[in-house]
Amino acid sequence: MAQKESTFLSMTLTLFVVTLVAATILGFVHDLTKEDIALAKQKAQEKAIESVLPAFDSLGDAYKLLPEDGADSLEFFPAYDANQQLVGTAVKTYTKNGFSGFISIMAGLSPEGDITGYEVLEHKETPGLGSKMGAWFKDEAKPKQNILGKNPSTTKFQVSKDGGDVDAITASTITSRAFLDAVVRAYKTYQASAEDQTQASNHTSKGGQS
Amino acid sequence: MIMEYIIIIIAAIFVNNIVLNQFLGICPFLGVSKKISTAVGMTGAVTFVMVIATIVTYLIQVYILNPLSLQFLQTIFFILVIASLVQLVEIILKKVSPSLYQALGVFLPLITTNCAILGVAILTYQKEFNLMEGVVFAIANAIGFGLALVLFAGLREHLDLMNVPKGLKGTPIALIVAGILAMAFMGFSGLV
């Protein structure tokens, strides 16, 4: 096996050339995939929005609002039908009270504040226990645990153990509490902003609200 | 402030133990855990490199890669930094403290491919820690690594004297014991 002698110059030069070639190729691949990566991220978000809201025609400008009880703002995605009427708003909300900390949820709210759907975007809960929240709270066959179509102003969004109206996931009370915390945070922030802008039935004026 | 550090420390050592829960650094965990003394040596070397690597990679990420939006070169930069750091530490240690070099020397070359080091460096950035939190995180993870390694080495020393079914001798029984140890660590989950 013929190998080159290791002199200082040859070593530096080889390493330099190898790194340079590698970096150039990567720059090229990066350019090639950049748009698709952004597209894939956007698609994932749009898919989540679509799945939590009733059928809509177009999405308005997204806006951010700070909840009253948290340091990070929530993202709002208003959706309109063909006549520019608001059909609902998807809210990217979060909680830090999960069994393993942070949980991110996309919640759908009708203009009146009814829950139209939800999708768990990110969580670290125990697989098979807390991770059941993705389906648990939208099981239409079990009205005591289903939150779809309910409004936090008329239904008490707390687990039954705490005197609320929603049944917690079996053996995962902490995750259930955290989940409801995130949904209620979305609802409250949405309601607070809706009161601020009662005149804003037209969505064009909404973008500047935050 | 202090509270945050304590949470990071407890989470890294017990709740999300780097070896038993995150599955990083499994190679040394299985490879150098036959005796407690080598396990302690390995832990020393890992702690040393992990803290320095976390600091250096953090600075590179924040002051070079982010401003130039070269985040996609993260993997290649980080691994180069770690590989050269390991070499550097080896050379310096040899000169400055021959006794320490003797204790840690044999473990140093193994560290480049210890995914715990690269893993912690990337996690520090992903979790958006600042430099101080990153250092605390690195130290806590090194302690977590050491704890798992020393506990496991202790168990394996006993295992040698046990009457193990023939088919399970060696690695299989070691892995099953590691599984039981991981089960014990699951008791910490939900702590923070």
Add this chain to the structure above:
Amino acid sequence: MNQMQNFTKGFIKENPVFVLLLGMCPTLGVTSSAFNGLGMGLATTFVLVMSNLVISLVKNVIPSKVRIPSFIVIIAAFVTVVELTMQAYLPSLFESLGLFIPLIVVNCLVLGRAEAFASKNNLVSSLVDGLGMGLGFSFALTLLGAAREFLGSGKIFDIAIFPEDYGMLLFVLAPGAFIVLGYLIALINRLNKA
């Protein structure tokens, strides 16, 4: 050694996971389902084949003292290619494999094959070796993932075999990874002896 043997050795006889005990971190970390195991295995196979290919081509121009760092850079470059491509076209798999994608760089299997095989053999042998070892690795990860998924939630590749309520959750969690791998290694040892 003929190429056929060179290719098949990675599956049982010199299986990187069950026999050589290389690349344990991703083996344990991502195998909570058969699909994740397969995805990780194929990503690693790509890196292994490409780096083996390049390294066997450039082995004669690289001075031996900077051999390892050069290999690492080459491997890291291919890992980043996988990382970017997966992020663009398979975002959900990218999410579930997470940190373990960049960590392919420090997978002892990849560097091990580069150093032990590709730097000493010609192009064709290195390619075949990379492919065989990579597929052997994928085979091991998929098997482990399928076993854990089956025991833990009663499914294989998301297809229900028995109702989920009977699953033993432990096997999807961290301890299950160690325990199932332990028994699989014992089984392969037995097969190799027979």
